[in-house]
Amino acid sequence: MTTPLTKLQKSMIEKNIAYYLIPSEDPHQSEYVDAHYKCRQFISGFTGSSGAVLAEQTESRLWTDGRYFTQAEAQIDSEQMKLMKMGVAGVPTILEYLTEHLSEGDVLGLNGRMINTSYGKKLARLAASKKAVLETDHTLAEDLWTGRPAAAASPIFIHEDIYAGESVPSKLKRIRSCMETVSAEAHFIASLPDIAWIFNLRGNDMPCTPLFYSYAWITQENCCLFVRETCLSEEVSRRLEQDKITILPYGQIDSFLAKQKGSVLIDPDTVNYKLCQELEKNQIIFGENPSSGMKAVKNETQISGLKECHLSDGIAMTKFMFWLKQNIGSVPMTERSVQDRLEEERRKQPLYQGPSFDTICAYKDHAAMMHYCSTEQSDVCLKPEGLLLIDSGGQYLTGTTDVTRTFILGDISEEERRHFTLVLKSMLSLSDAKFLLGCRGSSLDILARGPLWEEGIDYRCGTGHGVGHFLGVHEGPNAFRWQVRDNQLDAVLMPGMVTTDEPGVYIPGKYGIRTENMLLCKKQRQNEYGSFLEFEHLTLVPIDMDGVDEALLNDKEIRLLYAYHQLVFDSLSPHLTDEEAGWLYHFLRIQNS
Secondary structure, three states, X not given: XXXXXXXXXXXXXXXXXXXXXXXXXXOOOOOOOOHHHOHHHHXXXXXXXXXEEEEEOOOEEEEEXXXXXXXXXXXXXXOOEEEEEOOOOOOOOHHXXXXXXXXXXXXXXXXXXXXXXXXXXXXXXHHHXXXXXXXXXXXXXXXXXXXXXXXXXXXXEEOOHHHHOOOHHHHHHHHHHHHHHOOOOEEEEOOHHHHHHHOOEEOOOEOOEOOOOOEEEEEOOOEEEEEOHHHOOHHHHHHHHHOOOEEEEHHHHHHHHHOOOOEEEEOOOOOEHHHHHXXXXXXXXXXXXXXXXXXXXXXXXXXXXXXXXXXXXXXXXXXXXXXXXXXXXXXXXXXXXXXXXXXXXXXXXXXEEXXXXXXXXXXXXXXXXXXXXXXXXXXXXXXXXXXXEEEEOEEEOOEEOOEEEEEEOOEOOHHHHXXXXXXXXXXXXXXXXXXXXXXXXXXXXXXXXXXXXXXXXXXXXXXXXXXXXXXXXXXXXOXXXXXXXXXXXXXXXXXXXXXXXXXXXXXXXXXXXXXXXXXXXXXXXEEOOEEEEEEEEOOOOOOOHHHOOHHHOOHHHHHHHHHHHHHHHHHHHHHOOHHHHHHHHHHHHHHHO
């Protein structure tokens, strides 16, 4: 049978390429990519957001992480492609696999625009050590893709200072100060979230994320923004001119970089390998984009906006929960229909711009796939029994939300109830942390995993991620995870950072449970031991008490749960109908009886 993969392998044979690497990213190393760049999905059939294909002339492999094991097994053709489960004992990384199998004279091919500089340099060193050849100018998958969607080119719009809380000149001044500290004459930026944040602009080139294709070049005297000029309105062009920003065509970035001289600061994890090679004659200073840490710490305007949009999100979620609990079993429902109902509630909220990611609405065993997405083929009817997991979020002009709740639709097993309660214990434990300034997310991750580890249970993903402000729902550098990646420490937690707290239990073939809140890091106290920090709940959504076994909660956990639900009720009830508020009051009073 002829498939995109077999066509790729034929092309590899013709060009004498032993291995061909196809990652998930676009030229900006984005997490979620425009359909134009989904070459890995085109070749493999796997639709998850993370993973890479390493094709060989007679066999191929797909690497992906624990969020997608079940999904990948269902989507790839196991006769043509082997699943490599990242992080599982005995499973090599792509680099380790190539170290073992790459031979002298072999050609390793790829499109150098689709990998970051850090990874490209590792591949180059590996190829050199094996006396193999690394070729980075291939576009084999792209060339085979007939009917490939065009790259997005949406209108760019201004994210007003009343929402951003800081002007563009102020941000540029801070970035230039950081450049001066590291003796960089210029700073090249390819990360779309960073560019959107620096210039207080947004677009819709990415699904669910208000970004636009662009590059930026900053010196002490000048600043250039590379965009598709057809995407600029007169208003945006005028604003950029006022801020002394020079507009250049997006497609001229290669030739521009080739002409530059001097010391250049670039982030090797977000600048693609091809563009870095254009700068190699310069003195390159590798370091994190200064804007990465800056945008992670939300200012007072952004924090106020986040609280406002979480109130709106909580209203929408609670109205949806009321409808769901009142009508399950009497009104026909499917995964996709209830997902649409939740979106209807969000659309009623002020300043709502759309989902912050593709909603995960997963019933029973579907929820065991961490990033399941219901389709026409997989959509199932909901019954008054079992668990329904909904992970969803919204983009608002005032911020970005991400919340997961697992709903009890009827009878559940004692195992499900126990696991539901353990996940709740885990979420509450981390959210109540008090810690010294200097701690990282990795310092605190055990607080969430502890209740599950005591039972011999784990989840194959991080506990939480940073969230942008009307930007990406996944944003570094702050995170909660116990594993440190490639000697790269996660960020020190700072007041103003926003991070999700989302432990879970996933039992393949049976069910999945996750409870997720967004937490704001803030100051708690200062004393002779230093500066202590704590978290504040931003998420305002009830937890389904029908799944809680209070006998498994200690006194402190019960107090934390009651206090959280009191906050939810006090915040939301003035914005609900009398019937909805009465139901919510009764639902939350059940726990106090």
